[in-house]
Amino acid sequence: MTKxxxxxxGVMNEMAVHSALKQLYYQPGDVFEAEVGPYxxxxxxxxxxxxxxxxxxxxxxxxxxxxxxxYVVHLVYPVAAVKYIISLSPExxxxxxxxxxxxxxxxxxxxxxxxxxPTLLQHPNLRIEVVLIEEEELRCPDGKGSWRRNxxxxxxxxxxxxxxxxxxxxxxxxxxxxxxxxxxxxSNKDLATLLGLPLSRVRPIxxxxxxAGFIQLAGKTGNLLLYKxxx
Numbered sequence: 001m002t003k004x005x006x007x008x009x010g011v012m013n014e015m016a017v018h019s020a021l022k023q024l025y026y027q028p029g030d031v032f033e034a035e036v037g038p039y040x041x042x043x044x045x046x047x048x049x050x051x052x053x054x055x056x057x058x059x060x061x062x063x064x065x066x067x068x069x070x071y072v073v074h075l076v077y078p079v080a081a082v083k084y085i086i087s088l089s090p091e092x093x094x095x096x097x098x099x100x101x102x103x104x105x106x107x108x109x110x111x112x113x114x115x116x117x118p119t120l121l122q123h124p125n126l127r128i129e130v131v132l133i134e135e136e137e138l139r140c141p142d143g144k145g146s147w148r149r150n151x152x153x154x155x156x157x158x159x160x161x162x163x164x165x166x167x168x169x170x171x172x173x174x175x176x177x178x179x180x181x182x183x184x185x186x187s188n189k190d191l192a193t194l195l196g197l198p199l200s201r202v203r204p205i206x207x208x209x210x211x212a213g214f215i216q217l218a219g220k221t222g223n224l225l226l227y228k229x230x231x
Contacts, residue, residue, distance in 0.1 A: 037067075058117075068125045081163050088138055118209075137156075171213075185218035
């Protein structure tokens with residue numbers, strides 16, 4: 001686990017996690033907010049470009065396609081494996097409550113974004129790293145937020161700790177996420193059962209792997225599509 005010093009994440013805004021990760025990946029000699037052709041990238045290293053993207057892979061598809069023609073691109077995707085909800089006083093900003101959220105992110109969450117760039121996953125210049133983090137979500141009970149949060153507003157997110165990292169640079173890296181005891185052929189239902197995930201979170205996995213050319217259709221059983229690894 002990598003602890004993150006609070007000095008680098010004090011800014012209470014939506015960009016705090018992004019800024020903390022940029023500092024984490026920075027090494028002397030790297031360039032922040034580097035201009036690469038018509039694009040800005042978070043970090044330019046001697047051997048690669050680093051882009052930190054917490055969502056919206058669809059919006060950067062064109063940018064990725066252009067950069068991958070000439071550069072190795074290291075795309076970092078943070079996932080909150082652990083989240084703490086911290087309530088702050090509307091009067092002075094002091095902490096009045098801290099609780100752990102029951103929601104837990106996993107490495108499989110990245111497929112919700114990979115569905116937008118599946119054909120890029122075999123590109124030899126693309127590296128995707130899922131960074132599992134402990135995140136603090138700062139809320140203020142000011143009566144202006146969503147009813148789902150009892151009208152508390154989200155005023156910031158902070159990166160407390162890096163829990164784990166997983167790099168994807170080859171088809172084998174993605175296929176390693178499939179359970180060893182997966183039947184052949186397998187359905188989304190089979191995969192959901194073995195991973196302990198709902199079908200809604202499994203469908204992006206098989207869609208992405210299929211569109212990327214890592215698995216293929218193997219027929220149907222009833223209304224269920226069947227998949228198998230490439231021959």
